[in-house]
Amino acid sequence: xxxxxxxxxxxxxxxxxxxxxxxxxxxxxxxxxxxxxxxxxxxxxxxxxxxxxxxxxxxxxxxxxxxxxxxxxxxxxxxxxxxxxxxxxxxxxxxxxxxxxxxxxxxxxxxxxxxxxxxxxxxxxxxxxxxxxxxxxxxxxxxxxxxxxxxxxxxxxxxxxxxxxxxxxxxxxxxxxxxxxxxxxxxxxxxxxxxxxxxxxxxxxxxxxxxxxxxxxxxxxxxxxxxxxxxxxxxxxxxxxxxxxxxxxxxxxxxxxxxxxxxxxxxxxxxxxxxxxxxxxxxxxxxxxxxxxxxxxxxxxxxxxxxxxxxxxxxxxxxxxxxxxxxxxxxxxxxxxxxxxxxxxxxxxxxxxxxxxxxxxxxxxxxxxxxxxxxxxxxxxxxxxxxxxxxxxxxxxxxxxxxxxxxxxxxxxx
Numbered sequence: 001x002x003x004x005x006x007x008x009x010x011x012x013x014x015x016x017x018x019x020x021x022x023x024x025x026x027x028x029x030x031x032x033x034x035x036x037x038x039x040x041x042x043x044x045x046x047x048x049x050x051x052x053x054x055x056x057x058x059x060x061x062x063x064x065x066x067x068x069x070x071x072x073x074x075x076x077x078x079x080x081x082x083x084x085x086x087x088x089x090x091x092x093x094x095x096x097x098x099x100x101x102x103x104x105x106x107x108x109x110x111x112x113x114x115x116x117x118x119x120x121x122x123x124x125x126x127x128x129x130x131x132x133x134x135x136x137x138x139x140x141x142x143x144x145x146x147x148x149x150x151x152x153x154x155x156x157x158x159x160x161x162x163x164x165x166x167x168x169x170x171x172x173x174x175x176x177x178x179x180x181x182x183x184x185x186x187x188x189x190x191x192x193x194x195x196x197x198x199x200x201x202x203x204x205x206x207x208x209x210x211x212x213x214x215x216x217x218x219x220x221x222x223x224x225x226x227x228x229x230x231x232x233x234x235x236x237x238x239x240x241x242x243x244x245x246x247x248x249x250x251x252x253x254x255x256x257x258x259x260x261x262x263x264x265x266x267x268x269x270x271x272x273x274x275x276x277x278x279x280x281x282x283x284x285x286x287x288x289x290x291x292x293x294x295x296x297x298x299x300x301x302x303x304x305x306x307x308x309x310x311x312x313x314x315x316x317x318x319x320x321x322x323x324x325x326x327x328x329x330x331x332x333x334x335x336x337x338x339x340x341x342x343x344x345x346x347x348x349x350x351x352x353x354x355x356x357x358x359x360x361x362x363x364x365x366x367x368x369x370x371x372x373x374x375x376x377x378x379x380x381x382x383x384x385x386x387x388x389x390x391x392x393x394x395x396x397x398x399x400x401x402x403x404x405x406x407x408x409x410x411x412x413x414x
Contacts, residue, residue: 001084003044003091006054011041014051014076015320021073021109022231022318022325024056031230032058042095044077044088053077053088059099063408066102066401072153073109079130089137093400101400102408107153110393112144117158117383119369127393134396142395146367147374154364157390158382159323160349163358167350170386178342178384185343189246190312192347195237197228203237203314207330219328224316231318238348239314240340244303251296258289302335312340317348323359324352345385362387 006014012026022028032039043054055074062068075092077084096104110130114123131141145155162170171179195203204221211218227235265282272278302310315329326348331341345362352360362382366375367389373379399405 001044001046001052001087003042003088003095006041006043006045006051008041010045010051011043011054011056014043014054018076019109019322020076020320022234022320022323023072024054024074024076025320027230027232027234029056031226042092043075044084044091052084062102063404066100066404069096069099069101069104071104071106073107075106076109079108079110079127082129082133085130085133089134089139093137096400103397103399103401103405105395105397106139107395108393111390112155112393113391115389115391117379117387117389119367119389122388130393137398138400139396139398142397144394148364148366152395153392155392155394156365156367157392158362158365158379158387159390160360160362160385160387161358162349162352162360167353170349170353173386175384175386181339181342182346185240185339185346188242188338189250190240190242190338190340190343192238192240192343195239195314197225200225200228200237202239202311203316203330205330206239206311206314206332207328209332210330213333224328227316227318234320235316235318237314237316238344240312240338240343240347242310242312242338242340244299244308244310248296248299248303251292251299255289255292255296258285258292261285262289310335310338312338313344315344319352319355319357322357323361324348324357325361326363341381349385360387365389367391 008026008029011029015024015026029039029041038059040057040059041054042057044052046052054076055071057074058070058072060068060070075088077088079085110127111125112127113121113125115121135141142152145152148154160170165173171182174182200221204224207219207224224237228237262282262285265278265285268278269275269282311332312335313329313331316327318325318327326345329341329344349360352358362385365379365382366373368374369379370376
């Protein structure tokens with residue numbers, strides 16, 4: 001075995017063949033170097049040239065004369081092969097020393113447990129030997145944190161396993177309410193389309209509504225434009241919308257049909273006024289008719305206010321050979337009755353199945369499974385799709401120059 005920088009072709013092939021995060025990609029590497037944010041592709045190869053391990057390393061300046069390195073969900077390798085892991089980190093030390101590294105942070109794609117949506121452990125993984133090895137190499141574990149952090153990647157991800165499951169099975173496994181909501185979006189005619197980059201404003205308007213609802217500021221519009229450029233072949237902005245002309249046409253047809261039902265029932269009651277069955281049916285049909293009329297009036301008001309097409313919900317998606325990632329999203333709370341978010345998820349689950357991608361990643365949750373969790377509603381939404389929770393091992397930091405690193409952390413705190 002030997003450690004070396006990898007060619008783009010070697011790295012790309014290895015990441016396609018081995019389970020890896022979308023950030024461990026050539027697209028990210030090209031973007032970082034284009035933006036003058038230095039990045040390296042490093043790994044371990046057999047004498048035959050076969051790649052056994054690899055990662056994309058980001059380099060940034062720290063304390064003017066030193067460098068900070070980070071690998072997002074890397075390095076990628078078989079962590080059960082401790083000989084390989086030992087070799088990789090031994091050789092990585094030499095690489096970091098050559099590049100004047102102050103410290104390195106990594107958050108490997110290593111599972112600590114798989115849980116159900118309520119946080120109960122279904123399967124746990126024994127990482128003691130790996131933890132001991134990393135500690136011996138000077139890597140300090142940053143703890144099993146819960147919640148969101150500005151400096152760490154989220155440790156808890158909500159993931160739906162699509163492997164060996166048909167769309168019918170996936171739908172069957174969802175909660176009753178989720179299935180019902182998906183069916184409703186189809187009945188109402190909610191559509192999903194990909195936004196061209198020059199219509200990013202449509203997405204961003206909905207995204208800002210989400211920020212206002214939750215009281216935070218996360219990304220600017222330029223970030224989403226940049227993401228579309230970086231992942232132009234495997235990323236997209238999706239939007240769920242409804243055409244009000246079509247919706248009104250459908251509603252009016254239903255109104256007409258329900259009016260015919262009412263007329264028929266009135267004739268039956270005229271012939272048999274004491275029929276309990278006809279009375280109940282008449283009451284139910286009349287109630288439904290009134291609700292349909294209310295929907296028609298509301299749809300007309302919405303059309304007057306917003307125009308023909310209503311943008312309901314939108315999201316940024318990225319995908320690779322292994323997962324579809326549901327990243328930033330937003331929706332119009334005034335239009336929740338159209339359930340655009342459900343249409344989006346179902347459309348992209350179908351996309352994943354069509355492209356033979358085995359995981360649909362709803363992405364981060366806090367890991368707080370109590371009823372008072374700040375993301376309780378988000379967790380319940382994802383739970384409805386039958387998603388499980390993947391808990392990762394967490395972040396590690398290795399100070400390569402311990403005294404200077406202490407100075408660096410003190411300076412940042414101040």
